[in-house]
Amino acid sequence: MKNLFKKQSDEVAEIEELGELNERVDAKLLEEVQEYDAVPSEAASYGKTTFWDERYAGDGEVVEWYHPWGNLAPTLTQYMDEQDEVLVCGCGNSEMSVDMYDDGFENIVNADISKVAIHQVTEIYKAYPMEWKSIDLTREEFPEEKFDVALDKACLDSIACNLRGVVNAENYLQQMDRLLQPEGAFICVSFAPPEERLELLEYWDIDQPAKCLAWDVHVDTIGESSPSNFHPAVTCSCSRVWVHR
Ligand SMILES: C[S@@+](CC[C@H](N)C(=O)[O-])C[C@H]1O[C@@H](n2cnc3c(N)ncnc32)[C@H](O)[C@@H]1O
Incomplete structure (x- = not known):
């Protein structure tokens, strides 16, 4: 002992x-x-847990990044079905998951690295029967092939902003690949230019086969781009994991 x-x-x-x-x-x-x-820029802190904990601890105001579910649904529902097991990555205190629930998606697990955010949403959205977990998604936390869909709105963008962004983003995507069903979908709503995200989502290196993502990536664009707009055109990169990995 x-x-x-x-x-x-x-x-x-x-x-x-x-x-x-x-x-x-x-x-x-x-x-x-x-x-x-x-x-x-503040962006260098976006991949840090302390940053998000402090931010959510502020006034607890609900913040919706980029677009609400209503704007995204017509595009995203091409890639997901109501009966799918969905993981919402980096849920924050956004209303997206409960709006999805109201639209018929009843199998949702939410995850965020910030304990403060998870504490808040467990209270605010307690009427909704869904799980909220405080988890670092760059690590192995869920069983293999648990989900049909992993839906990421601004989570990869935050992870990639960190000073160790590329390494963390690669770890995160490896975890997404592991926790999705062979024909599952990783759906990423991002404001990065598509070519930047495609570098990560279509990662292929003959010398590192274990890190390769055999994903078939689709890119959709939602909203208008404008130089004066704080949130320019939002790009939604949707990928289906191929059966052969
Ligand atoms: C820009 S916010 C987006 C919040 C929400 N998805 C939305 O659209 O309003 C990014 C979220 O990702 C979470 N996050 C950052 N790194 C993470 C990680 N490694 N694992 C899980 N969540 C993470 C942050 O705590 C934060 O809540």
Whole structure:
């Protein structure tokens, strides 16, 4: 028993050390970014849990990124059916999941890295029988092939903004590939230019077969692009995972 406690406290110390190391590397990277950009954008924090916890703890106001479900539904329902098991990735406190429920999608699991957001939505939307989980989706948290659809609205965009964006985004997409049914769909609503997202969604490297995504990607555009618009044209990249992986 004594040995077990010692092993556990060694593991905790190791995790804390790793956390501190990560913080130091992030601070260093941020310094380097600041050299190029005198006013570093808030976006560099979008992949950090602390950023989202603080943001949701603010006034608890419900924030809907890009588009409400009503605008997205005509496009997205081409790729998903009402009986599908749906994972809503990085749900925040958005109303999308409950609007989907009202439209007949009754099998929804919501996940977000922010405990504060999950605490809030469990309360605000308690009338809706769906699950809300505080989870880091770049890690292995769900069983293999659990879902038919993983619906991402601005979650990959946040993950990709982080200083370690590309690595985190790759880990995240590997997890999406793992948790989806062989013919499931990863649906990503993003405001990034399609070519930037296609680089990630169609990842193929002959030297790294385990990291390749054999996805067939469709791109749809929702809304108008305008230089003065804070949210320019929203691109929805929908992909079906091929049976052969
Ligand atoms: C821009 S907000 C979008 C919220 C919501 N989907 C919407 O459309 O209004 C991005 C969300 O992704 C969550 N997020 C960021 N990184 C994550 C990760 N690794 N795992 C799960 N959620 C994450 C954040 O906590 C935040 O709630």
